[in-house]
Amino acid sequence: MPEQNNADKKPKRTIRVGWIYLFITIALLVMLLPTLLLSPKEITLQEFDRKMLSRHAVEKIDVVNNETAEIYIKKDFANDAFFKDVLKPEGGIIVPGPHYKITIGSPESFERNLDEAQKDFQDNEKVSVSYIKRKNWVGDVLSWTIPVVLMLLMFRYIGRMGSSMGGKEGGPSIFNFGRSTATLFDKENKSTVTFDDVAGLEEAKVEMKEIVDFLKDPNAFTRLGAKIPKGVIIVGPPGTGKTLLVKAVANEAQVPFFSISGSEFVEMFVGVGASRVRDLFRKAKEKTPCIIFIDEIDAVGRSRGKNTLYQGVNDERESTLNQLLTEMDGFGTNSGVMVLAATNRADMLDPALLRPGRFDRHIYLELPSVIERKAIFKVHIKPLLLDETVDVDFLAAQTPGSSGADIANICNEAALIAARRKAEKVSRQDFMNAIDRIIAGVERKSKIISPDEKKIIAYHEAGHAVVSWLLKNVDPLVKVSIVPRGKSLGAAWYLPEEHQLRNTAQFTDMLCAGLGGRVAEEIIFGDITSGALDDLEKVTKQAYTMVAFYGFNKTIGNISFYDSSGENEFGFQKPYSEETSKIIDEEVRLLVGKAYEQTKKLLIENKSKLTTLAERLLKQEVVLKEDLEEILGKRPGNTTENIKEEAVKMGTTL
Ligand code: ATP
Numbered sequence: 001m002p003e004q005n006n007a008d009k010k011p012k013r014t015i016r017v018g019w020i021y022l023f024i025t026i027a028l029l030v031m032l033l034p035t036l037l038l039s040p041k042e043i044t045l046q047e048f049d050r051k052m053l054s055r056h057a058v059e060k061i062d063v064v065n066n067e068t069a070e071i072y073i074k075k076d077f078a079n080d081a082f083f084k085d086v087l088k089p090e091g092g093i094i095v096p097g098p099h100y101k102i103t104i105g106s107p108e109s110f111e112r113n114l115d116e117a118q119k120d121f122q123d124n125e126k127v128s129v130s131y132i133k134r135k136n137w138v139g140d141v142l143s144w145t146i147p148v149v150l151m152l153l154m155f156r157y158i159g160r161m162g163s164s165m166g167g168k169e170g171g172p173s174i175f176n177f178g179r180s181t182a183t184l185f186d187k188e189n190k191s192t193v194t195f196d197d198v199a200g201l202e203e204a205k206v207e208m209k210e211i212v213d214f215l216k217d218p219n220a221f222t223r224l225g226a227k228i229p230k231g232v233i234i235v236g237p238p239g240t241g242k243t244l245l246v247k248a249v250a251n252e253a254q255v256p257f258f259s260i261s262g263s264e265f266v267e268m269f270v271g272v273g274a275s276r277v278r279d280l281f282r283k284a285k286e287k288t289p290c291i292i293f294i295d296e297i298d299a300v301g302r303s304r305g306k307n308t309l310y311q312g313v314n315d316e317r318e319s320t321l322n323q324l325l326t327e328m329d330g331f332g333t334n335s336g337v338m339v340l341a342a343t344n345r346a347d348m349l350d351p352a353l354l355r356p357g358r359f360d361r362h363i364y365l366e367l368p369s370v371i372e373r374k375a376i377f378k379v380h381i382k383p384l385l386l387d388e389t390v391d392v393d394f395l396a397a398q399t400p401g402s403s404g405a406d407i408a409n410i411c412n413e414a415a416l417i418a419a420r421r422k423a424e425k426v427s428r429q430d431f432m433n434a435i436d437r438i439i440a441g442v443e444r445k446s447k448i449i450s451p452d453e454k455k456i457i458a459y460h461e462a463g464h465a466v467v468s469w470l471l472k473n474v475d476p477l478v479k480v481s482i483v484p485r486g487k488s489l490g491a492a493w494y495l496p497e498e499h500q501l502r503n504t505a506q507f508t509d510m511l512c513a514g515l516g517g518r519v520a521e522e523i524i525f526g527d528i529t530s531g532a533l534d535d536l537e538k539v540t541k542q543a544y545t546m547v548a549f550y551g552f553n554k555t556i557g558n559i560s561f562y563d564s565s566g567e568n569e570f571g572f573q574k575p576y577s578e579e580t581s582k583i584i585d586e587e588v589r590l591l592v593g594k595a596y597e598q599t600k601k602l603l604i605e606n607k608s609k610l611t612t613l614a615e616r617l618l619k620q621e622v623v624l625k626e627d628l629e630e631i632l633g634k635r636p637g638n639t640t641e642n643i644k645e646e647a648v649k650m651g652t653t654l
Contacts, residue, residue, distance in 0.1 A: 200372025236365030239405025273320030441486015463520025
């Protein structure tokens with residue numbers, strides 16, 4: 001009956017603690033009581049002179065610690081009306097005294113006053129004065145116990161506050177500041193993700209399955225003299241399944257798994273991060289074979305010596321990183337601690353971290369291809385009730401550029417939309433609405449827009465649509481809408497083709513498509529509006545990358561100022577001279593100006609098409625591919641053939 005025993009133990013401990021508190025309180029009361037109850041009555045020097053000394057009632061005086069004169073009254077005065085209350089309270093026994101006290105300035109002045117008052121007294125009538133030193137035990141004890149007790153209470157309070165903020169291990173309280181805050185997943189508390197839950201990512205899965213084999217049976221590899229890798233770093237854009245992969249490894253390898261985020265090492269005090277790293281590896285070594293997973297490792301593994309502007313922050317991160325490097329070198333290759341790490345920014349990491357012997361293996365994940373998207377959809381639609389209209393191939397084609405996390409979100413949102421309309425099953429239209437909603441935001445039909453503004457929006461979007469339709473290098477246009485969604489008032493939707501490379505013509509056509517909205521406003525209304533902000537931002541950034549990064553500009557030449565190491569991310573210094581900077585600015589202006597003129601020419605030539613499309617937009621708010629084809633004719637190039645149906649990736653917005 002173990003529970004019974006525990007139940008018995010707990011109250012006993014409380015009772016014992018309770019007795020200690022009671023004892024301390026009684027002891028304090030006993031010490032304080034005489035001082036509180038028997039404290040003599042305070043009187044003035046004049047009262048003492050008139051009512052006591054002149055009546056020869058004073059037995060003796062004790063001057064204590066040169067501060068207080070304690071007065072004893074003769075027993076003969078016990079029945080005197082004036083002294084009765086003090087000497088013989090309520091007619092009881094005579095109190096031995098002292099009966100009164102006077103606070104004196106100094107013993108010399110007190111003595112002078114006393115002599116003056118007794119100058120007419122006989123020698124035998126004079127009062128004897130003695131000087132005594134008395135220790136104030138109560139005051140002394142209290143003066144050091146109270147601060148100590150207060151401090152202990154304060155520490156306890158802060159300690160509790162820390163634990164209530166922290167996670168499983170009590171969090172960053174004042175007593176475990178340097179302890180690792182990693183969460184441990186073991187047999188009782190383990191991940192349930194398997195490799196079947198990770199769709200696509202075939203190459204990555206092969207590598208990760210190998211890690212599982214290393215952990216399950218290291219001898220199979222070491223037998224031939226091979227060394228087991230110490231670390232694997234997974235690099236990829238957000239939501240591509242890095243954490244998911246690691247969870248699958250942890251589950252399938254059946255080993256303890258310490259999970260921590262890189263940012264948990266970084267504290268405001270130098271040395272805390274390093275101490276947490278030490279503590280984490282110490283704990284891991286106790287549980288070998290095991291996995292340490294450091295998510296967002298860039299928070300701690302950023303290149304050293306960079307970002308000199310924030311020296312304090314740097315010191316802490318550097319010392320943490322150094323400790324991490326040492327620990328990864330420290331345990332033997334076959335010691336059974338495997339470090340897995342994930343990041344979105346491998347370019348920011350310190351090269352020392354990435355060298356063989358530390359993170360020996362690098363796995364690069366990318367946004368899923370159409371086939372991978374199909375597989376991810378299959379995983380996430382499994383728990384949904386679908387009707388026969390849902391086609392996974394179609395959904396995969398609709399979502400270029402979406403990550404695994406986006407797809408998981410789309411599936412969930414589609415189910416929510418279906419539930420909201422009280423449908424029995426989730427339909428294809430629910431998925432379409434979910435995609436629109438996730439990419440562009442929630443439809444805001446209630447937003448009040450004046451007819452004049454609506455007209456401008458229609459022409460702006462028609463401008464984008466006409467230009468992108470007529471230029472063959474722009475991604476295929478599939479839908480134009482002037483229904484406000486999220487922050488945008490209207491949008492043109494494209495189906496991006498999955499290019500690995502882009503040439504000058506493609507870049508230039510994209511600039512023109514981006515400027516289409518503003519140009520249309522200028523041609524039709526003779527004025528421009530602030531609605532082109534988002535377009536201009538995209539166009540400017542793209543033009544700068546063309547000139548300064550990709551070497552597309554003849555004047556700048558084949559020079560790239562792109563910094564893949566991220567060294568200048570926080571620096572104010574540009575990697576080029578003031579003069580080059582001016583040339584870059586000028587070339588960007590020329591490039592955008594040229595694209596603007598080209599777009600203007602195109603739209604003036606096709607003004608009637610622009611007007612027809614804008615009028616159609618004003619009438620029906622959303623114009624799909626079929627209407628576009630009817631108004632604008634067949635699209636140049638063969639790109640339209642690739643479009644499976646109305647597809648979605650919002651490009652330009654107003
Ligand atoms: P971040 O870099 O932002 O931390 P991440 O790459 O670690 O992102 P995960 O946390 O692994 O992303 O993925 C988020 C969610 O996306 C997962 O819980 C899962 O539902 C879904 N997901 C991502 N990739 C896949 C995939 N390949 N197969 C199935 N689901 C996926």
